[in-house]
Amino acid sequence: MNNENKAVAKKKKKLEGPNKLPIKERMKIPRQVMPAQDPNVRKKNFEEVPFGLSEEMAFIEAERCLDCPTQPCVKGCPVEVDIPGFIKLILEKDYAAAARKIKETNALPAVCGRVCPQEEQCEIVCITGKGKSGKPVAIGYLERFVADYEREHNLVQLPKNAPPTGRKVAIVGSGPAGLTVAGDLIKLGHEVTIFEALHRPGGVLVYGIPEFRLPKSIVQAECDVLADMGVQFRNSTVIGKTDTIDELFEMGYDAIFIGTGAGLPNFMGIEGENLIGIYSANEYLTRSNLMRAFDEDEYDTPIIRGKNVAVLGGGNTAMDAVRTALRLGAENAYIVYRRSEKEMPARIEEIHHAEEEGVQFHLLTTPIKFIGDEQNRVKAMECVKMELGEPDASGRRRPVPIEGSNYIMEVDLVVVAIGNSSNPLIPQTTPGLECNRWGNIVADPETMQTSRKGVYAGGDIVTGGATVILAAGAGKKAARAIHKYLMEEVKK
Amino acid sequence: MPKVVDNQQIGPLIWKMQVEVPRLVEKAKAGQFVILRVNDHGERVPMSIAGLNREKGLLTIVYQVVGKTSALMTTVEAGGEIADCVGPLGVASHVDNWGIACLIGGGIGIAPIYPIAQAYKEAGNKVITIIGARSKDILFYEEEHKAVADELYVCTDDGSYGHHGFVSDKLKELLDDGVKIGNIMAIGPVPMMKVVANLTKEYNVPTWVSLNPLMIDGTGMCGGCRVAVGGETKFACVDGPDFDGHKVDFDLLTARLGAYRDQERKAMKRFLEDPHCRLAESVRQFKYPDEVNK
Ligand SMILES: Cc1cc2nc3c(=O)[nH]c(=O)nc-3n(C[C@H](O)[C@H](O)[C@H](O)COP(=O)(O)OP(=O)(O)OC[C@H]3O[C@@H](n4cnc5c(N)ncnc54)[C@H](O)[C@@H]3O)c2cc1C
């Protein structure tokens, strides 16, 4: 325990018990710093970077919450987790109850505690953060703490499912949206089956986000709970190929939820893009995460281990790819991004982690051509420097190339992480399913209902690439609407 | 986990496997493919559909040992299981009545043209099939093709059986003889498909080829399977695997297939030297083509 923490503990003892600390005192407690692997060690392994809070640190952090009557944090969270409510339960040391409290609105706290962009959602509006310390309550850390505690101490209670309703629901895609819908509907007594194209459920949580940020065992544990509750998993089943949406209805499903994500990688469309050694982020991360190519002694899928690796883009995906490259042995790992650091969509924490691990940032830079060797392997990239011009439609200043600033960057691996579009498999095979001009399925923002009766959709397939919690939130809404539809319009 | 009903050797390094995947088989069409994993640590490998028994729900694939995963596949016993098998993937082969339709199968490609030949036949075509291999002992599926084709030509590079020469030589003969072929489908090693496509371009006969780039998911998610067709980038797993042979950049395909050469060879070597894996002697003696001549 450091000195500051000790002083806090002492004062609290005097006041006998939790939450008795006067507000002024609480505002003086420093935000707890999550212990993490040393950057020089962790950049060579795939183990999770932050270790999580200890019970004691979690308690102290919880004390920082002022239990504000206006609860701005709750409004900052896309699914309105009862934040002061679960924090109070931490102060009562009833961690399992705290986890259950979160799960009332967010089915995946162990995941969200790790990957939510808290700094721009629940934490940015926290009152404690407006005080002297300037640091909000570490809501994400606490969320992770209680969920991990509950899981690691086998305290996860299976909620009792309502009596069977005789209604059947098919869920397409097992990302956070699909998993959330499944959990909510099984509790209400419906029969639920998840159809997943890949051989393992979890969506981006298993194929995209790396082990060092979100251990796959956590996602598996979430799926195991659903399976224990009675959710059927049908992996290796591609809807639109193995079965179509209409065939699912024929098979007796009464309602269908589509949560297939944004899984069609964008490329730059420049010369040399099909050279060996140019991956989409999806391919690179899938090889490493889902297929576990990083563990070459145990798993069979190969991956290119570059020495000089350039990752194109500035989002979470780009940070994940560049940090993966370091762990796969890159000597130089670059982020090449056409705007400035301020515009990077990645979480600040991830940019910071990448910097600590030695990632080199080439900002205001864009490649215009890839150059290959005689074996068609990429060996260099011609880049051009950019400057920021007038704001564009997104409100960000548009990067414009600086004439004559071209230069050559030597690289033997390039990962293109400039976003995804939506996969057309289901729209192409589902007559009457309305999509917008980007190929996203059109759904009612409140009920998530699509243009087809009994068909609902949510997550990235509706919004385009967004966040885990937004996908899970859409799943919540859809589950509510599906339940209503099943009970009111499907006669049994 | 899908049950393997049968897995037997039908050539020196060629095996035929039957897997019980009823729903997949019900939906599958000629020209599509599946992706399977032998075990939980294995690669996802794409395999063309080489036969469908709809009554029993059985899928037939024919595979050649070219590396670790295909070698591993030979160790699965009849009655055993594989980890998973997903499909049918890709777009089915285009089938029409062109009058005379020609199928060309080289090497392992002899297998997947069989269900396509059946489909062509059902559509009312006169079917001419040309199959070829390096030598007699690597030929298979002759009986099957004989049963479907109106005319069957068998070629061997070394002249050990049938016509002495390449499948493309036989095709040229037919075209020069004025046989009015309305459509050609060629499946086989990339150099074979390239030669056929170059030839038929001169004769202006529409020619499909089935491309086999490296794949992972097979659903359009990763872009690893990209190929260049008519100057455009396509994802073979969802836009193909069949493409207009006159427009395919075969050299790019060849290059991309070699992306993991060193890693694959290392894995294969380790696997062959592992005393625990039960491999047929012929598989254990496996050599890469460029090692044979040394
Ligand atoms: C590398 C990376 C890092 C990210 N980091 C973060 C982060 O730190 N924080 C954050 O909040 N968000 C992050 N995101 C975004 C977040 O992961 C997504 O917004 C979220 O996963 C979307 O959830 P979803 O349920 O809509 O779909 P997905 O998670 O994409 O899951 C869709 C599932 O559907 C399956 N599927 C697709 N088509 C079919 C079909 N035809 N039949 C059957 N199954 C099908 C897919 O295989 C997949 O498993 C990241 C994304 C990526 C790619």
Ligand SMILES: Cc1cc2nc3c(=O)[nH]c(=O)nc-3n(C[C@H](O)[C@H](O)[C@H](O)COP(=O)(O)OP(=O)(O)OC[C@H]3O[C@@H](n4cnc5c(N)ncnc54)[C@H](O)[C@@H]3O)c2cc1C
């Ligand atoms: C649509 C499609 C259909 C196919 N159908 C058949 C088939 O019916 N029978 C058959 O024997 N093979 C088929 N293949 C090729 C087969 O998938 C590969 O031979 C197999 O993956 C090799 O794995 P390996 O570990 O044994 O060899 P590796 O050691 O991985 O590779 C050896 C060689 O095989 C090639 N190869 C490796 N992986 C792939 C891959 N995923 N796709 C294509 N080529 C690859 C490489 O060029 C390499 O040089 C098909 C491929 C595709 C894309």
Ligand code: SF4
């Ligand atoms: S779900 Fe995300 S945004 Fe909501 S409280 Fe938890 S960490 Fe914050």
Ligand code: SF4
């Ligand atoms: S805003 Fe901050 S201090 Fe106030 S209740 Fe929420 S977490 Fe606690």
Ligand code: FES
């Ligand atoms: S195999 Fe991944 S997109 Fe085709």
